Amino acid sequence: MTSPPVTSVVPSPSGVWAAYHPRAEVFDEMRAADGTVRPHWLPLVQGLERLGREGVRERAESALQLLREHGVTYNVHADGESAERRWELDVLPQIIDAAEWAQLEAGLIQRTKLLNLVLADIYGPQQLLQEGLLPPALLHANPGFLRCCHGIRPPGGLFLSLHAVDLTRAPNGRWWVLSDRTQAPSGVGYALENRAILSRVLPEEFRAAQVQRLASFFRQRKAGLRALAPWTSAPNIVLLTPGTYAETYFEHAYLARFLGYQLVEGSDLTVRDQCVFLKTLEGLQRVDVIIRRVDDTWCDPLELRGDSLLGVPGLVEAARAGNVAISNALGTGAVETTALLAFLPALSRHLLNEELRIPNVATWWCGQQSERDFALGALNKLVTKRAFVGGHGEPSFGGRLGARELEDLAAHIRANPHAYVTQESVALSTAPVWHGNAPEPRPLIMRCYICATVDGFTVMPGALTRVSPSAESPIVSSRYGGGSKDTWVRSSAPTGSAAAVESTAPALRPEVSASHVPSRVVENLFWLGRYAERLEDTTRLLRTALGRLAGEGGPTEEVELTALARWLARTEILDARFADEFTPAELASELRELVFERNRFGTVRELLGRVGFLANNVRDRLSGDTWRILNQLQTDFPATMSRATPGAILHTLHRLIFQLAAFSGMEMENMTRGHAWRFLDIGRRLERAINLVSNVRAVLAADTDGTALAPLLEYTDSTMTYRRRYLARPEMPTTLALLINDVSNPRSLVFQLEILGHHLAALPGADGTRPEQIHFEDLMALLRETDAQDFATQGVLGRARLATRLDEFYEATGQLSDLLTASYFSHVPARVS
Template sequence: MSDPLLEGYRLCPQRHDEMLAAPGELRPHWCRFMQALAASEPAQLAERMALVEREVRENGVTYNVYADPRGADRPWEVDPIPLLIAPEDWAQVEAGVAQRARLLNAVLADIYGAQTLLTQGLIPPSLVFGHRGYLHPAKDIRPPGGVHLFQYAADLARSPDGRWWVFSDRTQAPSGAGYALENRLVVSRMFPEMFRELNIEHQAPFFASLRESIAQLAPRGDGPQMTVLLTPGPYNETYFEHALIARYLGFVLVEGSDLTVREGRVWLKTVAGLQRVHAIVRRQDDDYCDPLELRADSALGIAGLADCARRGTVLLANSLGSGVLESGALLGYLPALCERLLGEPLLLPSVATWWLGEPAALEDAWRRLDDLIIKPTDRAAGSEVLFGRRLSPAARDALHERVRLQPHRYVAQEWVRLSQAPVLDRQRPRHLSARAVGLRAFAVATGSGYAVMPGGLTRMGSAPEADVISMQRGGGSKDAWVLSDGPASSSLSLLRTTITPADLKAPRAHLSSRVAENLFWYGRYAERSECAARLLRVALARCVAETEELDEGSLPALALAREWNLIDGEGDPVAELLSAATQPDQGLGAVLRQMGRAAFSLRDRLSIDNWRTLNQLVQDPVLTRRASLPAALNWLDRAVTTLVTLSGFALDGMTRGTDWRFMSIGRRIERLDFLALSIQSAMEAGHGSGLDWLLDLCDSTVTYRSRYMVAPEWLPVLDLLVRDDTHTRSIGFQLPGLLQMVQKVESLHGGFASTLLAGSAEALARLAPEDLSPENTALQTLLADVRESAYRVSEAVTHTFFTHAQRSQTRVST
């Protein structure tokens, strides 16, 4: 095939090429795709690459590289060109991965059961007991259905001869399936015609099997069956995936603090009381799961979880202690174990591995060090993968001494050059370059064996010459397309065909206290952001309009900005306001970041449209560079519009459940406080300052002018902003609304705050038009009481719903 796409794309004699069989000769299963790609104009390819990047950015797809300054904000890298896998290749991988999962499940059952493999010498006892992944408290735990290894992932790659090899096993909390799903959603939209025409196998049946298997294996009782996905939290590198899978499968996303153990069972702490948890899909390392029996310093786990697993009152996927199988030292023993336990040869071989805990293996490995890599048996140990041929004599001696002191902690593996696949050149869209690739394949236990996800997650090296593929080292990813000989499965979704009465859920079901708290603060920060943007816009506009020397008397908006800690008032007002408007760590930028953090913890509850709008706001380019005054004013207009849009999502897109009420209570508290403070500032400034700024700040200019054909005066302005119960930007609307919200929550969960608002509400009702004057004591007292009541309601909500010091008895939601 002669095409500019392949100009500069070079075969590497030491690597298997996924696309080319020989220079210029496409492999048969790549022909149709490459023909379609070659027919694309350069502008189309550039547009597709831009669309992929925009989709990733707006969807907030991230992977936290701990050494990267961008941290949790580092975007996930997806190359638009999928890895194509021929049907016959995939049949080999699928059978081998399913067999390997069955084998490792049997090994786990023995290690934590009869330990026959250890007593008979098929596995050296020191290999197991010397690994930090072996958990003695997990001994004799018998999971439901005998499934220790509910989920499994294998890291695969091709050697230069084209054979598939397993480089490592992921058995503890295998990650990547959610990223594979996201890659599919993104890439299939880039090439929709080819996705249909090539009969690509779908991923939905795999996820359906996962959900159905949990429902079959999990215990029952204490209400409808509940499955939760346990995450270490928003700062974990794969948190995006946790939120995506929870939302996709309908699981409740929880952190360890959301769960508690009572009477030998696991419960979710919700605003409605405790609700029984029947299954936990964990994305947390073994030893962090239970501070009572495992790692005592863990703040992420659930005290008593191991005892619940021992009693069989909760399904853990995967079971505790499964991390021991991630030891690279086991790879060399699997062929014999497969013959012994399954009575069949191992279908997918492991890369040649020497466990250095055996003296003969250590001696043999050091003789051939140039062809090997050395790495720890425990992948969490933090040690680098070392290439023998790249070590200096001094480094070899130092490594040999380190290994000699603790040989059981190291393995040597044959260095195999990974296969390469094409990627689109970001600088030259009509040109392809090659990157090393590996495939992470996923399996899940079902009633008839293990089901394997078609394709899985393709990972690629960070640079053309990269020898190691690691997302923590900046690697990227691809979608993996498994071609089918016939029409692909028509199953495209996880929707059930039948809903029974037992499947119906109350609108307030499973709202954990932590989620309620994040919703409450998301509401507060969203409203605080809008107030800050409006205030900065009004203050900047008036600063520009002033021709005389600025002072707080003539510019109450500036005084209010100082009162609200947006500026300190000691420098040039315009410069300070510009910084507060556009610097990411000051003023509006700081509040937006706090809103983004609260939203990030609610990933599984925000719609895609909501999340995209939020991302566009917090990632606006103006926050990354110093903006001019016109650019800042334009940005503030844009910010206000976007924040109003986000308010619309809450108003129009959320069901009126308890979650919506917590968010709305937060918004109303913040708006009440800001309204009262703004009116107080105007009253303190007196008659000389004018009231146009106050109407602009409270988005009330149009309403005022539609009613009164006069310049703003105190009586009509205060009537509009204080007494009017039809105007959403008035205390007369917000205070009764907050009281009604609180009373509705109290009708479900008991009294906690309505009495705190009663006095202010009564005082507001007694306020007469004659009282609407800046000098009126009753009005001044009312504004102060409104602010104090809002603060006290916030405290009451926090103490009642967001702390868990034995405040409620077990209540089961049915």
């Protein structure tokens, strides 16, 4: 496969590309050795030249802002810790010529067919071993080969329904295969997000380049997944994720929402009678196809790793019985080993009667004596890698090692030769990356994707191109700080308007989608509602106090602040010492800590973390706008304000209230009224009732003269309602009537309970006899017997009776939460619906 042609056009010596000087000894994707631009790059080069450096910089900043708004992350795990890292997207795409791409497509499809045949053999008759085309040690020393899967033939005999291939160019411009990803290939979702963002920030350049769209690939991917389950015309398809701590969890949630599939964890599934079922509120629902993003050995703790909490007990047996299709099939990690590259040319000739269209980088597996001897004699010129999936450590570049390091490496190889491969050290091709205010060349690897269709295989007309973190680094890895590029495959004909960009799901034939919601999902939504409300409640309380600290400090504010401090001490938000005497500076310091301290339970920052965690767990259930609001809660909150004045903190809390109100509005106006929304709102209403009762009873106990009533009305956002209704200063009877018994006040206790009653009546199995419904009716009967205004007019005795009644409400609402948990979040019914 020869390199693309070049043109005589040379970029302006004073323009955007003036400082771009790739190394002469490597292949550069954009510029030839003589400085001319390859023709398929011309529309972009000329377009960016017209924009100028400042214009390109602005587009790069726009792309960065979109990544932040969309919450695109890559989770990094190191030394037992996990951290979210923002996804890096370069504003300059990788561009491939149409004719060259056609050659790549043929080679990639050939490779996928070949690996499917290899998998069918090693998990079937194993003739390749018998005929000496594969050494037995290569298979049996490979932890990716799952012995318990031998003899399992997936539906249609298709082992790989999605295959990823990492490509690079040699200095002569020829493409080479570096590795295959066959277990649970990652990156296709990031590639889709890259396209959505870059086509938005460079719309004119995107149109001018006549870029092939990605939508058809995903249409064919969905059709191929449906065909994996021939026993039904409307298969139930789920995407199995390890959970929020997975490196590529963003992609899991993104693809589930884009494709319209349920995102599930291992605990959401159960195997009954050799079939897989999804645990939902309504009961067990049959699952036909699982798109797994869990590595092979973690998928079934019964027959694979016994310590796995990520898999589904009995999944291997269900696959063996042919009752579930898994994409990709269990055991496909066996051909992900780099060692197999050394044998693929001969296997291609044997199984396909064809030469490999895209050659591998020269590879020597050290499990064979002659190859090991060669590798040991040339370690200083080769790249040494772990042979099998799961091997630890990055590649060792022999040319960068000292004599002692080479000796240590040779010793490791001699001690465990089967675990190592060596490869030719290939200088990766480079492409321009926007760095600072100018482009610079960076090494790249292009990951291409091949998926099974109804009648064969197709290649995504694009790729996830990854670039190294610096021009000098030979390691291209997202884990070690590398960036990414959108990949534009040019078409020989116009491809339609840029409005067809793949930022929304492709149009597909209508399907019956499952309305059943997994119990884990509704539990997370329930607690998201509770913690979002708890965050708002805490923010409103602290804002009420800070407003008086940041005010003019008149006698009224000082008296209210004292009463407010006694009230907050009663609820244990403030330390008990604030119930007595304190200075404004002491209170300001304590309130600052209650806002910003990360490691203290119940602070604003700590609650923000809980909301973020729960939102991440149900990300696939949230609309793009809703997610952006919740993501903004995290990104806009200041990292630290150790010296902030009460006024500055107050401004931060005002903004937080606005953002929480936006989330509440999106929830109420845009979320489909199903069980998912219902449990989110149940959590919110229950938490609001609990918090209201807690604070009203604290005011009753701590405030004897009504001084805290104005702060109480402010905290409950009921000040204007009270003023319009009573045209007088707050009094205890009328204030309590407004907050406890007023059905028109959206902050009152009765308002919350009436909405809860409607929700409970609409839950699955609700017939009036369920424990939570019986308990709720008792709670409503208690409320109907409680006339807060009447109690408050009876003096000290009446206030004491009301306080006792509020204690009963507080305990009963907590019990209602426990009953809901027992009924809907912990059950695994023994029936099939």
